[in-house]
Amino acid sequence: MLKKERQAYILHQVNLHNKVLSSSLSVDINVSEDTIRRDLQELAEEGKVIKVHGGALSHSFSQVHFPPNEVYSQSQKRKIAQKAISLISNGMFVLTSGGTTILEMARSLPPQLKATFISGSIAAILEYMHHPNIDVILIGDKISKSSKITVGSEAIAKIKQMKPDLCFLGTNAIDLKHGITDNDWEVVQLKRAMIESSQKTVCLSIAEKINTFQPIHICELSKIDILITELPFDDPLLRPYSDAGIKVI
Amino acid sequence: MLKKERQAYILHQVNLHNKVLSSSLSVDINVSEDTIRRDLQELAEEGKVIKVHGGALSHSFSQVHFPPNEVYSQSQKRKIAQKAISLISNGMFVLTSGGTTILEMARSLPPQLKATFISGSIAAILEYMHHPNIDVILIGDKISKSSKITVGSEAIAKIKQMKPDLCFLGTNAIDLKHGITDNDWEVVQLKRAMIESSQKTVCLSIAEKINTFQPIHICELSKIDILITELPFDDPLLRPYSDAGIKVI
DNA sequence: TAAATTCCTGCACAAAAACGCACAAACAGG
DNA sequence: CCTGTTTGTGCGTTTTTGTGCAGGAATTTA
Numbered sequence: 001m002l003k004k005e006r007q008a009y010i011l012h013q014v015n016l017h018n019k020v021l022s023s024s025l026s027v028d029i030n031v032s033e034d035t036i037r038r039d040l041q042e043l044a045e046e047g048k049v050i051k052v053h054g055g056a057l058s059h060s061f062s063q064v065h066f067p068p069n070e071v072y073s074q075s076q077k078r079k080i081a082q083k084a085i086s087l088i089s090n091g092m093f094v095l096t097s098g099g100t101t102i103l104e105m106a107r108s109l110p111p112q113l114k115a116t117f118i119s120g121s122i123a124a125i126l127e128y129m130h131h132p133n134i135d136v137i138l139i140g141d142k143i144s145k146s147s148k149i150t151v152g153s154e155a156i157a158k159i160k161q162m163k164p165d166l167c168f169l170g171t172n173a174i175d176l177k178h179g180i181t182d183n184d185w186e187v188v189q190l191k192r193a194m195i196e197s198s199q200k201t202v203c204l205s206i207a208e209k210i211n212t213f214q215p216i217h218i219c220e221l222s223k224i225d226i227l228i229t230e231l232p233f234d235d236p237l238l239r240p241y242s243d244a245g246i247k248v249i
Numbered sequence: 250m251l252k253k254e255r256q257a258y259i260l261h262q263v264n265l266h267n268k269v270l271s272s273s274l275s276v277d278i279n280v281s282e283d284t285i286r287r288d289l290q291e292l293a294e295e296g297k298v299i300k301v302h303g304g305a306l307s308h309s310f311s312q313v314h315f316p317p318n319e320v321y322s323q324s325q326k327r328k329i330a331q332k333a334i335s336l337i338s339n340g341m342f343v344l345t346s347g348g349t350t351i352l353e354m355a356r357s358l359p360p361q362l363k364a365t366f367i368s369g370s371i372a373a374i375l376e377y378m379h380h381p382n383i384d385v386i387l388i389g390d391k392i393s394k395s396s397k398i399t400v401g402s403e404a405i406a407k408i409k410q411m412k413p414d415l416c417f418l419g420t421n422a423i424d425l426k427h428g429i430t431d432n433d434w435e436v437v438q439l440k441r442a443m444i445e446s447s448q449k450t451v452c453l454s455i456a457e458k459i460n461t462f463q464p465i466h467i468c469e470l471s472k473i474d475i476l477i478t479e480l481p482f483d484d485p486l487l488r489p490y491s492d493a494g495i496k497v498i
Numbered sequence: 499t500a501a502a503t504t505c506c507t508g509c510a511c512a513a514a515a516a517c518g519c520a521c522a523a524a525c526a527g528g
Numbered sequence: 529c530c531t532g533t534t535t536g537t538g539c540g541t542t543t544t545t546g547t548g549c550a551g552g553a554a555t556t557t558a
Contacts, residue, residue: 002268002304002306003302003545004299018348019432023503032548033504033505034505034548038546135392136391136394137389138392140404143384148378150387158389252535252536286515302513303546503555503557504554507552508549508550509548509550510549515543516541516544518539520537523534527530
């Protein structure tokens, strides 16, 4: 059998089944695994397949990319993301909400980090999936079209079963008097459950949202352990919060 | 034998078998391999064949260089998607697996359709979310990075709680003797649960996958209610399946 | 942490290609 | 008819290509 012929066969199999194993191909076409590996490597260099340990994957399959769209005040959010990442260590279980700040964090996670991320936000999950070393746990239930996250009693029940080390909340509004507030009933239920379950709750919020509030109450400030903004920790705007016992970063 | 005559013969052989070996041609026509090689080279320069190490391939063979942005065998999948959609009516609960065929169906769902779609496939969910009128239920659990779907006991337990009207399975391999088979253990577990829960199971499969099999068994043919391919329902290839009691569309 | 796969690197060896050359047949023109 | 040229073919020799194998490194799995 000719080399090109064999490669065409392999390519065909990959496109057909989305995945092939070097071992099974080698018995299929009766050549050594080395040869298969070399073929896969060539095909991968030509961009026809994606080579992975033990075989190859179809290219079309793993291309579920989300438009890395323009985010409002991205530079601030990036700063926040960096601070948030510094709290995560290897082996941690991290529960996150959705929101652009969280997404920014998800994209900036260092590649060596090994941790487990849990979320009901589709967008966040997509970002976590691209990461080579983190395990991703998706919270299921009905999907809210407006917020692109799973909401409902099932999701809340699932969250209550967990005891994650950290919970990152993309915060919509935070205020000394009203605490954390939001504007979507279903999201609020979910965030409440997240806060209850977690050992530490971290609020990510751009300074703009500090001292603002929204119609629905999520929780008191006292439930929050850490507050992250793009400002330095000793910014006067944040002073009341650290006075209230929140660790401000 | 004249040179032209010989080249005509070679060309004929290439078009007939899609490939020729210099070695076998040389004994066929009783000339040295050098001569064959020179002939092939000339034919290649004229664009009549594609020369490779050891012989030559027909042009149609290498035309499997499918256009880059197009999904593999998309037109077939579109045809399948259309047939699948005809089975869905308003108000139905539909459980689907992942796979490119399912994605094609998800994209083609008519905008007026009001139904509930349930899936653990991230890519499928993304498509369903774009639809204006369908409710989306996401099955949660750990995400398998290779297949981009949620897998695990939680996901399976959740599926077992449901009684969807229809279950669409993107099929990797179907065979009279082996039934439905696949190549990913976790995916197999999930698909089994899906079949068990559903009132009707529909297999979507391009004709190429008919009468092929993969290492892991999912279920017997008898569990399948409907089989959809891009072929007409009375195609001889499908005859054994309708004889086996499966409704073929 | 240990065991098992899988991967990579270099090497050996066979098959095929490339190159140069020889030689013979076909051809062209005096 | 002869001679010089072109063309087609085959034969060594040298390179290149394709493949398998051994071993150690890297990665996955238990």
